[in-house]
Amino acid sequence: MLQLATSRTKAMRKPKAPEANRARILAAATAEFAARGYDGASMDAIAARTRTTRALINYYFGSKERLYQAVLERVYAEIREAEEGLELDHLSPLEAMRRIVEFTYDYYVGHEYFVRIVVAENQARGRHLKRSPTLRTLNRPIVDRLAAVIARGQSEGTLRRDVDPVSVHMAIAALGMFNVTNQFTFGALFQQDMGAKGDVAGRRGIVADIILSWLVTAGVSAR
Amino acid sequence: MLQLATSRTKAMRKPKAPEANRARILAAATAEFAARGYDGASMDAIAARTRTTRALINYYFGSKERLYQAVLERVYAEIREAEEGLELDHLSPLEAMRRIVEFTYDYYVGHEYFVRIVVAENQARGRHLKRSPTLRTLNRPIVDRLAAVIARGQSEGTLRRDVDPVSVHMAIAALGMFNVTNQFTFGALFQQDMGAKGDVAGRRGIVADIILSWLVTAGVSAR
Amino acid sequence: MLQLATSRTKAMRKPKAPEANRARILAAATAEFAARGYDGASMDAIAARTRTTRALINYYFGSKERLYQAVLERVYAEIREAEEGLELDHLSPLEAMRRIVEFTYDYYVGHEYFVRIVVAENQARGRHLKRSPTLRTLNRPIVDRLAAVIARGQSEGTLRRDVDPVSVHMAIAALGMFNVTNQFTFGALFQQDMGAKGDVAGRRGIVADIILSWLVTAGVSAR
């Protein structure tokens, strides 16, 4: 996903294609920031991944911070686009809900760099996200999709009434992300293979069960 | 736990309190690593928090890495101790389960530095945890407690049979941690106050509901 | 070779003479390493000698070790070049031999920094020399010259047969270097001015006598 590397002949060493250069740098930066976090990432390492120089990166993006901002915007744009592809109208509310859970879960497992960038941004206390007009007004189709499904289920009577789409998304995201974000500590402490190396289908099924059990049930009286 | 040293004038050179110094450094380092992650943390900043010098820190801990390791061990030791205080025998399985969820949830909200250190360690791909014999063999009482409760509930017939304690802990941890770890991005994107500033009781209730719905249900057939 | 940069005001920021800068740094480093040895030399002191900064030196050479390596290679390249200038064909073997001794002796006296760098490298147990492909394959013309002269003398009958060029070079180098390397201890202990401050012509004559006596004689029976 992060590979662009269009083939280059030796004769024309420099592509002189600003667009392509920008994209290549962005891809390299995404990988580097995901791998090492904001502070851990080095402009030199990013330059090395693109076979260009630090100076060029600053020339294109201005600074490390602005480069990171661009990365952040890109990874959120990507997930937004993916979410737009979700087609749920032909499914029953329960089926649709399971589909959403599985889609989200798989996206995290398959796009670990997205998860790691999100973690990095939270480590920075959301500083860059707040500063980005693009991101502050980003709407996430998944929430709309969820809202529609929930509404359908509620009017059908198959889903409980006292839930809001954001809370449901939060639960799905939490269960899906943890599997990636905490794979190293949780994995080591409890001897589990997690993330892409774990039992993806199995854990995804558990997460779907958790979400669906919650949404169909009328509530548990333990108090 | 994170409070600074009592103020000292520059005139009185030697506090002569190695134990206290060590503890103070550890506390300062915990705060700094939690705030900025491993790479972002600076030995100078830690020293400043303790009103001592980088040299002293290295005198006590040897290096940034070993200091971080000490912090990591301490925060895990703390949660372990807290988990040991959980008394559940007098509660019904469902009550006990809700208690565990609430305890865990509250611990994360109340010990944000723990959560942030765990995040930092995962960002480092668990490198330091793997190296620490203490941590590699750490058992977490919460899992034993969970196992006991689940067993009780299963023999009673109130809890489903096809769950293992580690998966349950993973779900509880995921739902609780997300609220802290992702508070900045999720909060900004969906206009929610999260973490300690959010509706703690409300969200904790939702998490408990999710877990309990899952455990009491026989499963949902959406496929 | 060791002279400093031409003075520059602080106002004119960029000299833009990378070649010259490199050379200046190398010269300063040679002087510093010769004066203080590898460990004793400080990057700051070298920077001060060039009116630049440590960072620039690392920009050019990468690290203290690589800078030292460059110095080592340069001083050996220099002596090699000087040795290539030796013209001996028109001299009789004995005359040629005396010329070699005098050349070598004078080179050490006149290039004390070379001798001190060699000493520093031996103090480091030849670590850097071993690592340098350039140096490991360096051939020293002086040995070829010596071999030719010895062969001529042997076929003429004026030089003894049982000597090899490397041993002869070793003896010449030993007698010449000691005068420089040990000038401080030997000079102080035996109240002698040595090195460039001593009786250069006189000692050089003695060394030539020693070498020539050895090579023309058939051997001494003291046992």
Next chain:
Amino acid sequence: MLQLATSRTKAMRKPKAPEANRARILAAATAEFAARGYDGASMDAIAARTRTTRALINYYFGSKERLYQAVLERVYAEIREAEEGLELDHLSPLEAMRRIVEFTYDYYVGHEYFVRIVVAENQARGRHLKRSPTLRTLNRPIVDRLAAVIARGQSEGTLRRDVDPVSVHMAIAALGMFNVTNQFTFGALFQQDMGAKGDVAGRRGIVADIILSWLVTAGVSAR
């Protein structure tokens, strides 16, 4: 030679014998300074070799510089003592001369640390030696022995008249020391095993030949 290590029972861990402590530190310091030079040596490393602490070393010796001074004095005292053991009166001048050469040569090969300390001191431009009253007035029996032998040989007519003992000692020292001091560079450049690992007897024989050829000859006319 540098091992003192009198056996210690576990009961009396601390020998509390200032003399022995001093000696042990001195031995460790000799080894460390010889191995790494003045700047390269670390007080910590010396302390580690003695299983004591830096503070104790400073307590005994005052500073790194004074410790080094003590080492310097000790190694010169040792060679002086060894030289006093030389008995030459029963030998012919030529035999005695050969004996002196061999003794000196063997001493250097067998006491490499002495040679390395002398090198270190010359690297420091003899600074410490000059400051030491003990060393500044040190007479070296070897020169007296040499003077006596030369005088005997001259009156006998077997040795040339135009040599002084200090020059002869210088030549012997030069040829002997080089074999140790330059073993790493010369050895690597000319593929020779030198120092204690080389052909000790062979090279020693060459050195004796060189010195004796020189002293018995009337001089060579190459000019």
Next chain:
DNA sequence: AATGAATGAGGGTTCATTCAT
């Protein structure tokens, strides 16, 4: 439009020494 040269600030670490006890 693009880049090699250059730099100031700050990074973590080592070290010889001091000092109270």
Next chain:
DNA sequence: AATGAATGAACCCTCATTCAT
């Protein structure tokens, strides 16, 4: 007499950024 605690200075190196061209 002996030592653990503490420190300031200096160490080498990395870094994001600037600037002239």
